[in-house]
Amino acid sequence: MKTVVLAGGGHTHLEVLRRLTAERDTEVKWTLVSASRYHYYSGMFSGFAEGLYSIEDIRIDLKKICEDKNIDFIEETLESFDPAKREVVLSSGEKLSYDRLSLDIGSHTAPDQIEGLAEKQIQIKPAHLFTERIDACRKAKELVIIGGGAAAIEMAFSFHQWKQQNGRKYDRVTVVASGEMVDEKSDSVVETLFDHKGIRYVKGDAAVEVTDRYVMTESGGEVLYSEVIFLGGAQAPALLEASGLSVDKKGFIKVNACLQTPDDSRVFAAGDCAALITHPYLPKSGVYAVRQGEVLHHNLIASLRRGALMDYKPQSRALILLSTGGKQALMLYGKWRQFGSWAWWWKDYIDRGYMRKYQ
Incomplete structure (x- = not known):
């Protein structure tokens, strides 16, 4: 009996689960390890923050999918993995052996370079934390969002809209972005909308410290906050580098076009936690992670059967x-x-x- 451990319930593993059937090869045991019973779809987070979607609209029951397809489901966090022993360690201390390991554990949002952020922020990643912590952001009199990408922009608009519709129109939302928010052409539209709605933004000035009351910027600016969240890009889980397998300069685990680690053919990775060697600047986005599911599903099975593996080729435009x-x-x-x-x-x-x- 061969064992495949899917660590993490991200977009890519969700697609792998969808493609598995209850009548598959009985000589292979599949196990999903996830920190939450539910997969929360990040594409609808902004709508949930605004109040347009219910919690049931934005989540998928991983345990039910596993039960329907005869897949073992373990609701725990991956603490570490040892490629030499072919073993993963869970938050309970339980150890699981594997023949193939696939990592789709996402990322977190607490960069070390911003002093005080880890202690002061409302951390809304991993994704399953989002719904539990959103209310504090909605009701913050001074909400500061550090980051300028798509997620930061969407959440700024969504929290502002919720406040307008729920008797908190005098609350303020501020975005602190170290550089361009998206790109020059998009930023002109975003900034016009921010100005129209009364969303404050500080552009081209990096946050360097979070004190008890202020987000301090590189230029010496002080931005008052009552709650602060960081949406300035994915940060790698420390356990990836601790495994001894190759990681990129940001700490994400390196994989080849087959989504396989170059150091160990038995370990695969996808989604935010993976760094694709063939496309090192691929954005950390569910748009790409979902498309990796077909390739990962095929390659996990093919590698057990010593068959030909497929290459993942990202779409040129998303x-x-x-x-x-x-x-x-x-x-x-x-x-x-x-x-x-x-x-x-x-x-x-x-x-x-x-x-x-x-x-």
Whole structure:
């Protein structure tokens, strides 16, 4: 009997689960280890923050999927793994042996370079923490979001919209971005919308310290906060480097085009925790992680059978739909930038369609 351990319930492993059938090879045992029973779909976080979606709208029951497909489900956190022993250690201290290990454990949001952030922030990653901690962000009189990417922008608009609709219009949302928020063309649209809605932004000035009351910036600026969250990019879980396998300069585990670690053919990785050697600048995004599922499913099985492996080739351009609050959105695709209600309805249609595949 061969054993495949899927560590983490991220986008890629969710697609692997969908492709597995209850009538599959009985000589292979599959086990999913996840810190939460549920997969929370990050594409709908902004809508949940705004109050447009319920918790049931944005989550998928991993345990139920596993039960339906005769897959073992363990609701625990991966603490470490040892490639030499072919063994993973869980938060309870339990050890599991594997023939193949696949990592889809995501990332966290507490960079060491911002002094005081880890102690002061509301940490909303890993994803299963999001729904438990969102209320403090909604009700913060001074909410500061550190980061300028898509997630930071969407959450700023969403929290602002929630406040406007729930009697907190005098609360303030501030975005602190060290550089461009998206890109030059998109930023002009985003900044116009921020100005129109009254969302404050500090651009081109990095946060360097979080004190008890202020986010301090590189230029010496002080941004008052009552709650602060960091959405400035994925940070690698320490256990990846601790495994002894190769990681990139940010600490994410290196994988080849087959999503296989170059040091150990029995270990695979995908999603945010993986650094693709063939595409080192691939964004950490569910848009890419979902597409990795087909390749990972095939390669895990093929590697056990000593069959031919597939290469993962990212799409050259990805459609990005950024919710801007009030059921409006900004569409980014290649050089196109379009804004309107139709873009939000398109996003809603895509997101609900994605959820129907798994719920």
